[in-house]
Amino acid sequence: MSEFLQFLFSGITVGSVYALVALGFILIFNASGVVNFAQGEFVMLGGMITYFTYSAGVPLAAAAVFAILVTCLAGVALNKLAIGPARGASVVSLIIITIGASIFLRGLAQVVFDKQLHRFPSISGDDPISIGGATILPQSLWIIGGALGAFLALYLFFSHTLTGKAVLATANNKLAAQLVGIGTNNMMTLSFALSAAVGALGGVLMTPVTLTSYDVGLTLALKGFAGAILGGMGSPFGALAGGLLVGLIEAMTAGYISSEYKDAVAFIVILLVLFVMPNGLFGRSALERV
Amino acid sequence: MNGISVRTATLLALAVIILLAPVLFPSSFYYRVGALIFINGLAAMGLVVLVGYAGQVSLGHAGFSGIGAYACALGPVHLGLPPLVCVALGAAVSGLLAFLVGRPILRLKAHYLAVATLGLGILIYMVINNEGWLTGGPDGMTVPSLGVRSLLKGYGIKVTSSEMWYWISGVVLLAGAFVALNLHNSPAGRALRSLHDSEVAASTIGIDVARMKLTAFVISAVYASVAGSQVALMNRFVTPDVAGFMHSVELLTMTVLGGAASVLGAVVGATILTALPQVLTVFEDFEHVLLGLIMMLVMIFLREGLVPSLARRMRRSAP
């Protein structure tokens, strides 16, 4: 039982990171129809910039805020310089552009920073808390809290603010949104900024537990993407649930079946879900217009 | 311009490039780079059929290259098969796998298809990487020789391995181009290309959309597999990276960079992406930065890919 609890804790922790990546994915996907393969690099930037700013003597909290802001700028730049100019391009072109952006950011981090693994101190120390025979790190609670907080904030943003509704309107029907006077370009920029911020937050929170380096982005992007797909690529709730589910499946597989294939199971689940429910667990089907 | 002349022109251009390029090679190393370009070009040509003709995307085709490569590594050791038979075996296994998983995967569209193929590729990679008892795991394994060089030696002909592979991969590339170009304006090719623009319209003229997609998927898998086999036989060594996600991305980028529906474009794309890292070793650390930049810039400014965009520009400037 305590063993199961241990796997559960680690699954929820890592799943929360995936959930943050998945939330970032759907923010951009909803607004622009683009799947951003550079989403993992936002997480990387969050962790790396925090580390190097902190190492330069800036207090951790300030370093984290700085990292999130810089990553936001990177997100906005991605939209303005790469996604925006490619408007109307085919899906394959867009996929290559965002993969190019991901390789570019990874390369840049390698040049500007280094190729080492880094970590900075946890927010509330490293003394494990024991619950029912299993233990959990205080930082894990921060990660879980971060994912829940980001989800809640996004949920409230979309359902209770005019700007949030404008973003949704842009996602649903860009032309109609423009006609009713929504600045759809601003909404795109906002979505990319928010998405980058959510990703960077994930990087800041996870680094004390999982460490970070210039190349952590790809794996995170794939897992987060898995979560987003599982959740139906639509609602923040789907992304949260999907991300957590991927983390849980992974932890349980690592614990009970094979740690070597823990990464594989996430993909097997994605393939099965896509085969059986091409629109994800929480997605709705759309009819092709003729 | 009709289909016949494009076909002949492309084949001629390729043959001339393959024959004349060695004149410019100052050392044997360049034969090796040339061979790598031809091998990657072959895999990219397979994706021309899938992406350019049929309009489907794949982020997992390196997985099939992995199958082709490991068939050549494992076949001789475990089944006692000669290397050439192993190439065929790898192609058959890749084709069969593509056939079996293709139908459910290809029901998906656009980004979902990209993720599903990505997942498939990664699963193949993981099996190769994790089943160390069979594949040597991340350390890789050696591959028996094709035996052509010792055969030639018997006739008193001495070539370096790089030279020999340059010519072998060149001929295979030409054969691949021949097949892909035949397909382009054939009945089956038209059916494939009709999916690219409208699946609904294709179905109303009697085209079984699922079946034709599957056909393109199987064909492209076989191309990727044969390419993988060649890499393994040339290097006499294989690691799981041949099946890795980054390799899948490279293959897709080569295809689209040159012009997704252009057979010649596949070779152009392969040339850029294969030669670039060799050139960029001077800049070392900046390799990824530049690669990423090139991918973005080409897709933003030359959306159709290099070959079609340049062809259009030349036609426009012509009197």
Added chain:
Amino acid sequence: MTILEVEGLGIDFGGLTAVGGVSFGVGSGEIVSVIGPNGAGKTTLFNMISGIYRPSRGRIMLEGRDITGVASHKLAAMGMSRTFQNLMVFQQMTVLQNVMAGRHLTEGVHVLTDLLGLPGSWRRNRESEREAMRLLELVGLERGAWREASELSYGALKRLEIARALATQPKLLLLDEPAAGCNAVETQEIDGLISDIAGTGVSILLVEHDMKLVMKISGHVVVMDQGEKISEGRPEAVAHDPRVIEAYLGTEAEGAKEHASG
């Protein structure tokens, strides 16, 4: 003899009824038109008949065989083909190749022969090219045969779609607003073309907004409004049916009057 029989055909989208339950028939060699104001459910009806949407209720019979829910590529093999209101031309092919693609069923699928460029592949290509050129002449596009389809004008693309559909050798041809967006001259050309096609024994089911076109060439008219059939019969009878006038008056009075009288 009836070639197409539609019985109580209807479909719901997410609880909303788009088409209630429509019945009518198309006789062999006949031109039947479905008309109605915008949003009447005409195109939805077409999409059900041509196998793109699966109907929620009702039956479709083609030559006495139940084809309800049969996939559209199989319907093409049974002798039904169609065009689209929002053009669905293969933009990356030449005009000729577009029509040749319509010969898919006659050509059959011989992938290996085509990959290897064997004589069988060339022979089928030549046959298809000949037949496609004949159809392009029929629709008056033979001159642009080697141009990229994307270079054609709107009206020409409409005729290209008709040629492509004809290449499948249909017994029943479904035309979805063939004159929409065309000018008066183009409309007249299409008008003549449809009569010519019907003259060769192909039955035609037409969805059209242009009342003038419908009145002139159809033998039978089905009028739809808000997802239901409200009238049917000979064109002149339908034009004077008070329910039809009301439907058109209720939504677009001026336009309908103009069309019907002009």
